[in-house]
Amino acid sequence: MTGLLTGKTAVITGGAQGIGYAIAERFIAEGARVVLGDMNAEQVATAAQSLGGEAVARGVACNVTSADEVQALIDAAVAAFGAVDVMVNNAGITRDATMRKMSEEHFDQVIDVHLKGTWLGTRAAAAHMRERGSGAIVNLSSISGKVGFVGQTNYSAAKAGIVGLSKAAAKEVAHLGVRINCIQPGLIRTAMTEAMPQRIWDEKMSEIPMGRAGEPSEIASVATFLASDLSSYMTGTVLEVTGGRLM
Ligand SMILES: NC(=O)c1ccc[n+]([C@@H]2O[C@H](COP(=O)([O-])OP(=O)(O)OC[C@H]3O[C@@H](n4cnc5c(N)ncnc54)[C@H](O)[C@@H]3O)[C@@H](O)[C@H]2O)c1
Numbered sequence: 001m002t003g004l005l006t007g008k009t010a011v012i013t014g015g016a017q018g019i020g021y022a023i024a025e026r027f028i029a030e031g032a033r034v035v036l037g038d039m040n041a042e043q044v045a046t047a048a049q050s051l052g053g054e055a056v057a058r059g060v061a062c063n064v065t066s067a068d069e070v071q072a073l074i075d076a077a078v079a080a081f082g083a084v085d086v087m088v089n090n091a092g093i094t095r096d097a098t099m100r101k102m103s104e105e106h107f108d109q110v111i112d113v114h115l116k117g118t119w120l121g122t123r124a125a126a127a128h129m130r131e132r133g134s135g136a137i138v139n140l141s142s143i144s145g146k147v148g149f150v151g152q153t154n155y156s157a158a159k160a161g162i163v164g165l166s167k168a169a170a171k172e173v174a175h176l177g178v179r180i181n182c183i184q185p186g187l188i189r190t191a192m193t194e195a196m197p198q199r200i201w202d203e204k205m206s207e208i209p210m211g212r213a214g215e216p217s218e219i220a221s222v223a224t225f226l227a228s229d230l231s232s233y234m235t236g237t238v239l240e241v242t243g244g245r246l247m
Pocket of ligand 1: 013014015016017018019020037038039040062063064065089090091092093113117140141142143184185186187188189190191192193
């Protein structure tokens with residue numbers, strides 16, 4: 001433990017698995033307590049247990065598309081650990097298809113979970129943090145939001161939208177001590193990407209100068225940087241964590 005987040009409390013949405021879980025692991029190793037919010041109620045409870053149980057991690061059933069549930073998540077963190085210092089808006093889904101085949105429902109779902117979910121999380125966390133005069137919010141965008149990927153008109157739009165909302169929100173609360181930054185991961189090895197056909201995986205790999213996919217822990221270390229005082233003079237930024245892909 002190096003203690004970059006000693007005494008801090010972090011809320012992480014979509015924390016039951018993948019990148020969110022890896023962020024929780026690293027935050028705890030740095031001295032934080034975490035509250036995971038995830039739609040998968042059973043898995044989020046198990047995740048909190050395996051992260052060390054009640055003293056350091058709590059799991060809360062939360063659908064990030066619901067304003068009430070997102071507020072309840074923040075309230076649960078305050079009730080459990082006294083305050084929220086860090087908010088990570090990470091929950092996500094994909095519903096890939098070319099525009100010709102994508103249903104309107106799948107467009108709306110992806111926009112709702114990523115864009116509205118991140119807005120609700122940013123709004124609720126910022127409201128709490130501005131009263132305390134400090135806080136860091138980390139929003140998960142994607143390289144898909146920078147360049148646009150075939151089959152992801154919904155996801156690319158949502159992930160680009162997260163950059164815009166984060167910059168606008170960062171300007172609103174910077175003078176109140178609240179920082180808001182984004183991460184744009186490239187190809188990271190999680191359940192979300194393991195569902196990808198091998199041909200597509202190989203195609204993506206060929207675009208990566210570092211010649212490999214990233215690990216969730218490599219997003220977690222950048223999230224730790226943005227959550228901690230190491231990045232105290234940064235707000236409204238977008239950090240690409242892609243092994244050099246599409247730089
Ligand atoms: N894996 C990658 O290569 C990659 C690349 C770029 C960006 N990202 C982004 O990183 C984030 C995490 O991705 P991951 O790969 O760990 O995905 P994942 O599918 O492994 O985990 C996503 C988690 O979000 C939860 N979730 C989904 N909808 C939710 C909702 N409405 N409310 C609450 N929780 C919900 C799921 O239950 C799951 O636990 C996502 O925002 C994703 O878009 C991932």
